[in-house]
Amino acid sequence: MTEKLNVFAVRTLTQKEYFAPGHRACQGCAEALAVRLVAKALGRNVIIASATGCMEVVSSPIPFTAWRVPWFHVAFENAAAVASGIESGLKVLMRKGRLPRKKIVTIALAGDGGTADIGLQALSGALERGHDFIYICTDNEAYMNTGIQRSSSTPFGASTTTSPAGKVKMGQITWKKNMPAIAAAHNIPYVATACPSYPIDLVEKVKKAASIEGPAYLHILSVCPTGWRSAPELSIKLGRLAVETGIFPLYEVEHGKYHLSIDFPRLRPIKEYIRLQGRFRHLTEEMIGQIEERVRKEYAELKEKAAKGVAR
């Protein structure tokens, strides 16, 4: 019953687990937490197409599964295409009367590598074709499953196994690809960012995405203690700091209109976020200043868009 309400509090969240405990994610994995919340928000009438990655590996060692909803893994770069097929298959079978008509939400679930790098083409195609599905990117900012290699979603300065901090290079030398902006540029009805440190906000956004007809894109920051070299018990705190420092602002783009989910009159210094993570240990004051400057600038631009209520 509560699932039909438009207002959510933690207590209104179902106690049912659709992403069951017993999966093999690392301690403190905020991606597993994000997926658990996503599954709770969606309920049972859902089909999930997962890309290759941590969530696929930890949840599906044959003959076990952590999924209590229909779940499908095909390959790394094609979650959006597989979800397109699922959505189309259901649509045509219901139209032809071979399946009873009911609302089934189709989800594509992929990490940042499966989204911003190898899966970008399939994602763009699916958004352009206008399938009624939700694409969820759980972004832990590197290829964690294969051992912390950099992706185009890895933030500037972060040390990974393929962007190591060395004597002449200071970790990742490129800036994080802005996936939500790329998704929004497809003029789809709904784009949002979320973080499991803000569970109610996350659940609300998933429900909103599910209720909207047409493609929706959710970008969820997922703290990865293993890859970020952070203490597992700090995952929730780090997610909050990412938002409060302005590094990962929470916002929605509804039919092109930007809206900040939480606004901060004053952002916290990014040092508070950075010093809790081993991947940034090598950063000099100068580099931290450089990052801070960029974060402030991008946050201001976002606020401006939200104030104007327009897309670009």
Add this chain to the structure above:
Amino acid sequence: MGKRVGMEVSIAAAEAVKQANVDVISAYPITPQTHVVEHLSELVANGELDAEFFCVESEHSALSVCVGSEATGARSFTCTSSQGLALMSEITYIASALRLPIVMIIANRALSAPISIWNDHSDVMSIRDCGWIQFFAENGQDVYDHVFIAYRLAEDRNVLLPAIINMDGFTLSHVIEPIEFIEQEKIDRFLPPYQPVHRLHPDRPVSMGGIALPPIFTETKKAHEVALQGSMPKILETWKAFGDMTGRYYQPVETYKAEDAETIMVIMGSFGETASAAVDLMREEGRSVGLAKIRLWRPFPFEAFKQATLHAKQLVVIDRAISIGGPGGPVASEVKAALYGEPIRPVVYNFVAGLGGRDVSPSDFIKMVDKAEIEIEEGNREGYEIYGVRE
């Protein structure tokens, strides 16, 4: 008897897909596959076919969409060629291992480089081991018929494997041939709607595509091998049922004047009709030459092949693809493997011919047989050469 119509083979193929009541079509344009999907999109646009049609952004996605839709229980179709097949090759292995009965037509075309839009078999040979049932069509009627045969077979609960129909690019896809159409009621009886054993649906949640650790991976491959090898009786049964319906009976290996032949040419695909003409010309000269056409490439019909050819003195295998740095053409390798265990077996001479659209006429087949017979007589018993190289 159905209507006999002169029609471009690609159009007939698309008409067959329509008559098969396909639910989802997903494709990306590539020459020489285009006429198939163009016609399908017309059929959907005119409301003659009730299907979801997607022109996706790559062949990789074309097959991925089919994998998704087929997993919900929707009959799905795609069609490609050459580079497109190479791009989707990753997913071909997955579709079969997930036991999704997709049907794909390949308008066979050479693989780059250099880029060539013309016919040979190098595209499909690059996915030889992908675990699909693979047919080679000799003419337009074969292509049309095999759409129904492939779906019925693929969706059989004792098979559940995807199937490829190879249709030579241009030499088959773009020619106008007489096609005998089958009445829709007959097709509906032959091919009822697909009823999957498992489907992605919330009413009965299943997980598909999990990770296999070393203690179980080998067993999954064994299961796939057993399924593909085990599909042989079903293939024969399906061809029999189709023959009973239409009068057109197909065989895994079909022969032409081969029963008493000392020399048998072995070919696949549209070479068949040209090679038959060459056989007739050689027979007129009193030469003992016949033809064996391999229609079923996977599972390879070892028994049928031996039955058709073991009595011959020599086989002249004419491949339309090359295995660079290997033992010759892929068909010749298979043929040699099939015969290896036999105490008395024909000598196998191998030509690779017709690459990248190079025309192979009846006189070329005669020249190849001439050359092979001379070489074998001179003691060159394992010959392999690329035919017709301009030097």
